[in-house]
Amino acid sequence: MKNTIKGMLSLLLIIMLLQILAALGYAQPQKDILRVGAQTSAMLTLDPARTTGEGTTVILSHLYNKLVDFEFGDSTRIVPDLAESWEIVPDGKTWVFHLKHDATFASGNPVTAADVVFSLQRVLRIAETPSRRLSQFGVTPESISKIDEYTVQIVLKRQYAPQYFLSCLAYPSVGSILDQQLVLQHEENNDFGSAWLSLHAAGSGPFVVEQWVPGQGLTLNVREHFWENWTPFFNKLTVKEMDPLLQMTMVQKGDIDLAWNLRPEQIHHLRQNPDLYMYETPEFTIMYLGMNVGYEPLSRSEVRDAIRYAIDYDAIMHEILQDAAIKIQTIIPQGIFGYNPATPYNFDLEKAKNLLAEAGYPDGFEVELLCAPSHPWSAIAVKLQSDLAKIGIHVSLKFMDGLELYTTYQTQAHQMVLAQWQSDYADPNDNAMAFAHSTSVDKDAKVLSLAWRNKYVNPEIAALVDEAAYELDRDRRAALYQTITEKILDDGPFAVLGSPLRQVVARFEDFEVPPSFFMFDASTFK
Incomplete structure (x- = not known):
């Protein structure tokens, strides 16, 4: 399980907004400055x-370029x-990349192999969290080499699906x-320039850092x-720390142009303001109920299906999450290749009761549900407790803080758990x-996935996951993920509830938020 990091909406989205507005003749930010409030x-x-x-x-997306x-x-x-x-x-x-010859860094130096x-x-040698996205392919510092001034070679440990590898490079x-x-x-004590880079940049992107004061x-x-043919519509962007x-308050008064960390109830309130505009997009995050099949009633597929049919998904989306999430029921988020839009489970108590009876539990059973004590998790847990009680499943709630909850879940010591996964x-x-690869419930299993934490084993599905990771043909790979998502939807140890929406408020009109929010470069807009 991963905790969703509450961060900022991609500045690219802001730039796209301003270009659209310029084309439509709307006013630009005051004095060519875009003012943003954020945490x-x-x-x-x-x-x-x-x-x-x-x-x-x-x-980083606006200070640097990537290969792709x-x-x-x-x-x-x-x-x-x-x-x-x-x-x-x-x-x-073996991958060979041919570089553009006209790219330059902000220093004026050319970008070379x-x-x-x-x-x-450098990423691999520093070996912190980002390096895992590269080292998972067996890439080492020695397997990255310069062929000539504008050609780079990267050797992986085996064949991988192109989208998989390139997505990580992006x-x-x-x-x-x-x-x-x-x-x-600016290197000090063999730190690869890290101390200097903590406050500065050395990129080829369309922006440079004037000042950054952490926390302010x-x-x-x-x-x-x-170096790219790109005309900006403002000269300066300021991001100020504010809750x-x-x-x-500031976006209503016009003291900032965009607010990107508002809560659902604030979004709901601001919808009534004719001077403001709301924009939203699904995040790459899955909210779900995990069911440990090591707990006897939950080992039956019919029981897990009964639970999925007993959940009032619409009430969770509208009443608890205040329309700040969308209902999805499959394990790949909307906006990512392989997304399956199927939502076969609806609130059907009669069907849920029949499934329980077929599984040998006509009178239901008792089960414990772990969740965080904070909103919206606690409210969702209470709602699930109420929903499942209607089919005879008596849920006792156990609230835990993040570390205790994570440890309990990680050691397979739960019965049911409310959690989320961010891609x-x-x-x-x-x-x-994460959701579909598990071949053993043992502590030394090859992959300690979310499926493993819920003691769900399906070697057939795990083999499909491996096959999809290596598949070169895009259409064949899409078909594999269709099969994987359908099998987990029907048999897996999860009831997927939905994906939260990234919601922002701006003082501008006619802006469509794209489905992804953190990996674009503003210089791609001409």
Whole structure:
């Protein structure tokens, strides 16, 4: 289980907004400055190799370029960024990237193969959380090499699906390419320039850092002589630290142009303001009920199905989450390749009771549900307790703080649990491995996935997950994920409830938030 990091909405979305507004003739931010209110406390460093928070990766997307990026508005498609092309050699595991020849860093230095090799090797040598997205492919510093001034070779341990590998390279904390010369000028005690990079940048992106004061705010300036053909519609962007209540006040008064950490009840209130506009998109997060099949009643597929039919999903979405989430029932989020829109489970108490009877539990049973004591989890737990009581399942609630809940869940010591999973990267393998890959319930199992935590074993589905990770053909891979999501939907140890919405409020009109929110580069907009 992963805790969702409450961060910032992608600055790219803001830039897209301003360009749309300019085309439509709407007013630009005051004095060419875009003013944003946000919670920035999770932003601890600007060093890509040490970054974990979503908010910081959003900033990185506008300071740096990567070899590849996601197509705007379609996070299932990879497009060139610094690499103009790439190919896989016949062995299936060696990738060759050909760089654009006109890209330059903000320092004026050209972007070369040496910078790419240095940047990717640096991520692996620093070996913090971002490095896992690269090392999972068996990539080592030695397997990344310069072929010539504008050609880079990366050797993986075996063949992998192209979307899988490229999606990880498109993630800012992994794929950001740094100005090697500038970084090494600021190296101290063999730290790869990390101390300096915590407050500065060495990128080729369209923005540069004017000032960042951790815990207070950030100012970015549009870069002079940006190498891509891109015309900005503002010259400065300021992000000021403020809690949701202050954001709400400031955006109403017109003291900020955009607020991106508002709570659902604030969004609901601000919808009545004719001067403000609400925009939303599903996050790459799955909210779910986990059912440990090691607990006897839950070992029966009919029982798990009965629970899924006994849940009033619409009430959870509308009454508890206040329409700040969408109902989905499969394990790959909307917006990621392989998403399955099927929602076969509805609130059907008669069907749920019949399934319980078929499983040998006509009078129900008792079960314990673990959850966090905070909203909305506690309210969802109470609702599930009420729903399941209607079919004879008596749920006792046990509230735990995050660390205790995580430890209990991680050691398979629960019966049922309310949790959520945030995708590490925009490829279905991340969610498929988490929700569907389990071949053993033993402590030394190969993959300690969410399925494993719920003591669910299905070697057939696990084999399909592995096959999909290595499949080169896009259509064949899509078919594999269709099968995987259907099987887990029908038989798995989860009742997927939905995905939260990223909701923002702006003083601008006619803006559509794309489904992905953290991996785009503003310079892709011309």
